[in-house]
Amino acid sequence: MAGVELRNLRKSFGKVEVLKGLDLKVEDGEFVALVGPSGCGKSTLLRILAGLEEETAGDVLIGGEVVNDLSPRERNIAMVFQSYALYPHMTVAENMGFNLKISSKPKAEIKARVQETAEILDLVHLLDRKPSQLSGGQRQRVAMGRALVRNPDVFLFDEPLSNLDAKLRVQMREEIKRLHHKVRTTKIYVTHDQIEAMTLADRVVILDRGIIQQVGTPTELYRNPANAFVAGFIGSPAMNFLPGMLQSDSDTARIELEDGSVLTAPRKPNHPRDGKVLLGLRPEHIMLGEGTGTSNALTGRIDLIEPTGAQNHLRIKLGGQSTTVVDNNLTEVELGQNVAVHVDPDKIHIFEAGNTA
Amino acid sequence: MTKLVRLLPRISMQAFLMVSVCITIFPFVWVAMMGTHSRSEIYSSPPPFYFGTRLLENYEKLLEVMPFWTVLGNSLLVSVLGTIVTVLFCSMCAFGFFAYEFRGKNIVFGVMVASMMVPPVLTLIPFFLTVKFLGILDTHFALWFPTSANAMGIFLIRQYMVTSVSRDLLDAAKVDGASDLRIYWSVVLPLIKPVLATLAIIVFIALWNNFLTPLIVISSPEKYVLTLALRSLQSVANTPWGAVMLGTFMSMIPLLLAFLFFSKQMMAGLTAGAVKG
Ligand SMILES: Nc1ncnc2c1ncn2[C@@H]1O[C@H](COP(=O)(O)OP(=O)(O)O)[C@@H](O)[C@H]1O
Ligand SMILES: [Mg+2]
Numbered sequence: 001m002a003g004v005e006l007r008n009l010r011k012s013f014g015k016v017e018v019l020k021g022l023d024l025k026v027e028d029g030e031f032v033a034l035v036g037p038s039g040c041g042k043s044t045l046l047r048i049l050a051g052l053e054e055e056t057a058g059d060v061l062i063g064g065e066v067v068n069d070l071s072p073r074e075r076n077i078a079m080v081f082q083s084y085a086l087y088p089h090m091t092v093a094e095n096m097g098f099n100l101k102i103s104s105k106p107k108a109e110i111k112a113r114v115q116e117t118a119e120i121l122d123l124v125h126l127l128d129r130k131p132s133q134l135s136g137g138q139r140q141r142v143a144m145g146r147a148l149v150r151n152p153d154v155f156l157f158d159e160p161l162s163n164l165d166a167k168l169r170v171q172m173r174e175e176i177k178r179l180h181h182k183v184r185t186t187k188i189y190v191t192h193d194q195i196e197a198m199t200l201a202d203r204v205v206i207l208d209r210g211i212i213q214q215v216g217t218p219t220e221l222y223r224n225p226a227n228a229f230v231a232g233f234i235g236s237p238a239m240n241f242l243p244g245m246l247q248s249d250s251d252t253a254r255i256e257l258e259d260g261s262v263l264t265a266p267r268k269p270n271h272p273r274d275g276k277v278l279l280g281l282r283p284e285h286i287m288l289g290e291g292t293g294t295s296n297a298l299t300g301r302i303d304l305i306e307p308t309g310a311q312n313h314l315r316i317k318l319g320g321q322s323t324t325v326v327d328n329n330l331t332e333v334e335l336g337q338n339v340a341v342h343v344d345p346d347k348i349h350i351f352e353a354g355n356t357a
Numbered sequence: 358m359t360k361l362v363r364l365l366p367r368i369s370m371q372a373f374l375m376v377s378v379c380i381t382i383f384p385f386v387w388v389a390m391m392g393t394h395s396r397s398e399i400y401s402s403p404p405p406f407y408f409g410t411r412l413l414e415n416y417e418k419l420l421e422v423m424p425f426w427t428v429l430g431n432s433l434l435v436s437v438l439g440t441i442v443t444v445l446f447c448s449m450c451a452f453g454f455f456a457y458e459f460r461g462k463n464i465v466f467g468v469m470v471a472s473m474m475v476p477p478v479l480t481l482i483p484f485f486l487t488v489k490f491l492g493i494l495d496t497h498f499a500l501w502f503p504t505s506a507n508a509m510g511i512f513l514i515r516q517y518m519v520t521s522v523s524r525d526l527l528d529a530a531k532v533d534g535a536s537d538l539r540i541y542w543s544v545v546l547p548l549i550k551p552v553l554a555t556l557a558i559i560v561f562i563a564l565w566n567n568f569l570t571p572l573i574v575i576s577s578p579e580k581y582v583l584t585l586a587l588r589s590l591q592s593v594a595n596t597p598w599g600a601v602m603l604g605t606f607m608s609m610i611p612l613l614l615a616f617l618f619f620s621k622q623m624m625a626g627l628t629a630g631a632v633k634g
Contacts, residue, residue, distance in 0.1 A: 047528075050528075050532055051531075051532075052528050052531060052532070071531075072531045072532045072534070073531070073534035073535075073536075077532065078532065079528075079529070079532045081525045081528070081529060082525075083523060083525045085523065085525035085526050085528065085529035086529075087526065087529075087530075087544060088548060089547040089548055098530075098533050098535075098543075099533040099534055102533060102534045102535055102539065103534060146533075150533075
């Protein structure tokens with residue numbers, strides 16, 4: 001078991017700088033998810049951690065020691081690949097035991113450890129099969145078993161669930177979470193799916209354009225996004241952004257929207273300076289109805305109604321912008337109707353203009 | 358009637374294949390038949406298109422004019438050794454081109470592929486001079502070793518690797534702690550068996566049938582290979598054609614066996630790229 005640390009890590013492919021100086025500390029036994037849009041350098045970072053790719057500058061530390069010059073073999077990390085990368089010509093048992101065989105462990109020990117891991121992952125009846133005879137979910141479990149059996153210091157996952165169908169993905173997500181409670185090894189989990197990251201991880205790292213945008217627990221990221229990118233990336237449906245003008249004094253922030261309506265919120269230290277800003281409103285924080293005295297009231301026309309069963313997703317034109325609203329009360333509304341909505345001042349986010357997901 | 362019309366394409370297809378097969382195997386059958394006739398019977402008119410009775414005589418004659426089994430042994434040695442070493446070297450070299458990034462890789466690979474365009478006859482004299490310089494004239498080594506890392510084999514295997522071995526697999530093996538040699542041996546080789554079989558049979562046939570190289574390299578009769586030995590008989594006045602035909606036929610048998618053995622993998626290897634795209 002060991003923690004992982006990155007110090008000013010940089011990576012360029014030729015002239016293209018993919019990672020632009022990352023600093024991150026992952027505690028021993030922690031489950032950290034690394035999220036970001038496709039192509040933002042997540043896999044590259046993971047491959048550098050694994051020793052498959054060489055960093056351009058900076059340090060990688062595992063268990064407090066700089067491992068820059070160590071081969072993958074010497075780092076004692078295990079990695080689960082998006083494509084699973086199971087050896088097609090080996091049986092499940094051979095796939096799982098390959099690492100142990102290379103380390104010249106006795107046959108009996110290999111057999112026992114493979115058996116033990118197979119029991120944890122419910123793979124015992126599949127041990128003699130070849131990967132081609134397995135379903136997607138089973139292959140996924142074998143790939144995890146191959147990592148687990150080695151008892152590594154650090155687990156790396158590169159979008160392990162993205163090749164599974166939606167239902168199986170949810171199921172495997174739960175299994176991974178349960179696994180982490182059983183095997184408390186440091187885990188770094190890469191995904192482009194924010195829900196996966198939020199549900200699994202102790203802490204989530206948001207990466208975009210080669211820079212860490214924010215690190216925090218899922219709740220922190222949801223409540224206090226550091227910038228519009230993070231705010232737009234976390235949460236589903238995504239946050240609404242409305243351009244406006246900010247005017248603030250020592251304890252209130254007053255935002256005038258494009259159509260002239262005005263919202264007020266308590267002034268927070270992380271608010272940008274007065275002028276053009278982006279107002280962030282989560283769909284679930286815009287309530288239908290007049291609201292009470294302190295809340296901000298707006299009106300708008302309903303453009304679209306999408307019932308999902310438990311909730312209705314509405315598109316309402318607010319402040320000159322088409323805005324998503326989640327209505328948990330399943331209020332009876334009609335298309336084209338003008339409705340009043342209100343927003344709790346505490347739930348209003350204000351960001352610098354021009355930096356959204 | 359309609360049934361017949363429907364079956365017509367299939368029938369004509371099979372008829373066509375049948376005729377092709379007959380044309381292909383005719384020389385083999387012909388040689389086998391000639392091996393059972395005496396010289397005068399062969400020269401009679403019309404030539405006898407049936408199996409004769411002189412098989413044993415021809416066999417004795419064959420052993421009299423050449424040490425057939427020694428020569429067959431030489432051919433086997435050269436072909437088997439050459440095939441094994443060629444498959445090994447070519448696959449190692451292809452693995453290098455496939456798995457590593459290094460400066461000038463594309464240039465080296467390009468030059469190598471371009472060298473396949475040079476007609477082999479052009480290289481005959483340089484080949485002879487090189488072999489002579491190395492002091493391996495009149496050895497079997499000079500027959501199989503110089504071609505054991507050849508461009509065609511490397512190219513064939515590398516292309517197959519590109520389509521059938523994923524890069525993630527190499528990475529997974531590295532993370533599993535496998536050394537480069539281990540990855541080559543335990544991960545890559547088992548996955549490219551079909552193309553190894555293909556290359557093996559191509560190389561085996563080429564070495565077995567090779568006439569030019571032995572002709573310029575080998576001078577001692579006890580080191581002759583089959584092609585050379587059978588050819589040398591034809592310069593004798595009164596060539597014992599029955600014996601030559603018998604020897605020729607017997608020299609084809611190892612090839613037939615090898616083909617029977619490998620044909621399935623070989624077809625898989627030759628068509629794999631086409632199917633997978
Ligand atoms: N070997 C490479 N050579 C050149 N560019 C690369 C290489 N690997 C990745 N990249 C580039 O680095 C960027 C990040 O890639 P990657 O880490 O795979 O993104 P992600 O996993 O977040 O989708 C991409 O723009 C990609 O084109
Ligand atoms: Mg990726």
